[in-house]
Amino acid sequence: xxxxxxxxxxxxxxxxxxxxxxxxxxxxxxxxxxxxxxxxxxxxxxxxxxxxxxxxxxxxxxxxxxxxxxxxxxxxxxxxxxxxxxxxxxxxxxxxxxxxxxxxxxxxxxxxxxxxxxxxxxxxxxxxxxxxxxxxxxxxxxxxxxxxxxxxxxxxxxxxxxxxxxxxxxxxxxxxxxxxxxxxxxxxxxxxxxxxxxxxxxxxxxxxxxxxxxxxxxxxxxxxxxxxxxxxxxxxxxxxxxxxxxxxxxxxxxxxxxxxxxxxxxxxxxxxxxxxxxxxxxxxxxxxxxxxxxxxxxxxxxxxxxxxxxxxxxxxxxxxxxxxxxxxxxxxxxxxxxxxxxxxxxxxxxxxxxxxxxxxxxxxxxxxxxxxxxxxxxxxxxxxxxxxxxxxxxxxxxxxxxxxxxxxxxxxxxxxxxxxxxxxxxxxxxxxxxxxxxxxxxxx
Numbered sequence: 001x002x003x004x005x006x007x008x009x010x011x012x013x014x015x016x017x018x019x020x021x022x023x024x025x026x027x028x029x030x031x032x033x034x035x036x037x038x039x040x041x042x043x044x045x046x047x048x049x050x051x052x053x054x055x056x057x058x059x060x061x062x063x064x065x066x067x068x069x070x071x072x073x074x075x076x077x078x079x080x081x082x083x084x085x086x087x088x089x090x091x092x093x094x095x096x097x098x099x100x101x102x103x104x105x106x107x108x109x110x111x112x113x114x115x116x117x118x119x120x121x122x123x124x125x126x127x128x129x130x131x132x133x134x135x136x137x138x139x140x141x142x143x144x145x146x147x148x149x150x151x152x153x154x155x156x157x158x159x160x161x162x163x164x165x166x167x168x169x170x171x172x173x174x175x176x177x178x179x180x181x182x183x184x185x186x187x188x189x190x191x192x193x194x195x196x197x198x199x200x201x202x203x204x205x206x207x208x209x210x211x212x213x214x215x216x217x218x219x220x221x222x223x224x225x226x227x228x229x230x231x232x233x234x235x236x237x238x239x240x241x242x243x244x245x246x247x248x249x250x251x252x253x254x255x256x257x258x259x260x261x262x263x264x265x266x267x268x269x270x271x272x273x274x275x276x277x278x279x280x281x282x283x284x285x286x287x288x289x290x291x292x293x294x295x296x297x298x299x300x301x302x303x304x305x306x307x308x309x310x311x312x313x314x315x316x317x318x319x320x321x322x323x324x325x326x327x328x329x330x331x332x333x334x335x336x337x338x339x340x341x342x343x344x345x346x347x348x349x350x351x352x353x354x355x356x357x358x359x360x361x362x363x364x365x366x367x368x369x370x371x372x373x374x375x376x377x378x379x380x381x382x383x384x385x386x387x388x389x390x391x392x393x394x395x396x397x398x399x400x401x402x403x404x405x406x407x408x409x410x411x412x413x414x415x416x417x418x419x420x421x422x423x424x425x426x427x428x429x430x431x432x433x434x435x436x437x438x439x440x441x442x443x444x
Contacts, residue, residue, distance in 0.1 A: 036133035048337035069100035122311035153208030155434025211436035231255035240346030277332035356415035374398030
């Protein structure tokens with residue numbers, strides 16, 4: 001599709017994108033899509049007992065299909081705890097054995113490969129319809145429906161330097177009123193182009209990478225700018241939403257931020273309710289939280305079993321993310337019986353290994369900017385046991401005093417034995433997926 005689009009002028013590219021996107025929506029919204037929207041609406045208000053019974057039946061049905069339709073899981077049984085942990089490399093190397101359908105029958109999903117090799121999984125059409133039905137139901141709680149003006153920031157490398165010189169940093173879906181912004185070119189030099197296009201479009205909703213939206217908002221905040229139109233909600237995807245993201249995006253755009261957790265592979269869902277609670281949706285699958293010894297824990301890495309991965313059954317899949325569960329007696333103001341998560345901690349591989357403090361995770365490192373003025377973006381890279389390089393994209397406010405505060409905050413987290421080399425840069429490269437990584441541990 002991209003090669004075909006690149007041949008045409010921007011206006012015709014937008015026409016092609018509009019029709020192709022509409023085709024995708026027809027596929028996703030056909031079949032059992034409406035049935036699943038009613039399904040999730042129905043169970044939203046049900047009691048804990050009713051939801052638990054339905055979740056148990058869904059797990060039983062999912063395991064039964066895997067046992068009878070997948071060569072990999074044939075006759076493995078219906079006790080999920082008896083299944084071995086499924087590693088990413090195992091899926092990559094044995095996809096056709098695990099899958100229950102052929103590639104020709106499948107809706108194919110590719111992971112971004114941010115922390116390693118990209119992975120392919122097969123969805124059934126019904127799985128895709130169910131996942132989109134739940135996402136649309138979730139977003140509808142914040143007023144969203146297809147056709148509202150929506151700015152989308154995801155890993156689509158859709159513009160060129162020539163486009164940027166002409167003031168174009170996006171492509172448009174005219175039919176569905178979606179503006180796709182490139183996440184690869186948000187820099188200080190291109191800020192005016194992005195901000196003008198963003199403000200002129202005046203989106204009602206925003207979807208996409210929180211790091212990209214934060215980067216744009218951080219530059220705007222440094223210039224004393226705020227969006228004049230009203231954005232109703234921002235729906236982060238594909239990355240961990242950090243407290244600094246909430247603070248800066250909320251202040252510049254003045255919108256609600258509705259976090260969610262899922263994955264390209266097909267993890268179950270964690271969704272933020274309008275009252276701010278992060279809820280595991282028990283009808284989408286099973287989350288098992290485990291410690292470093294793979295024993296049950298309240299905080300740690302997650303093994304996921306998603307009911308919407310019937311095309312490639314992922315059972316106790318080690319997805320590489322971490323969460324912290326809320327206390328068992330925690331209640332949400334929304335009244336939902338769905339289990340609560342205290343925080344989504346992100347990739348289990350996003351940590352710096354300190355000689356004195358052990359593993360220092362992403363959330364702890366990201367908090368080092370609190371109280372420090374003038375940082376638009378930073379990245380910490382570890383190539384040696386006792387040395388990290390810290391790249392900072394600054395504003396004029398990042399004076400020597402602020403630099404010392406930032407280094408002191410990092411030292412507090414990483415320990416006195418860690419050497420910190422701070423380097424001010426104009427921009428920090430994105431990953432091939434278009435995402436931005438704060439932490440890059442190259443020791444592994």
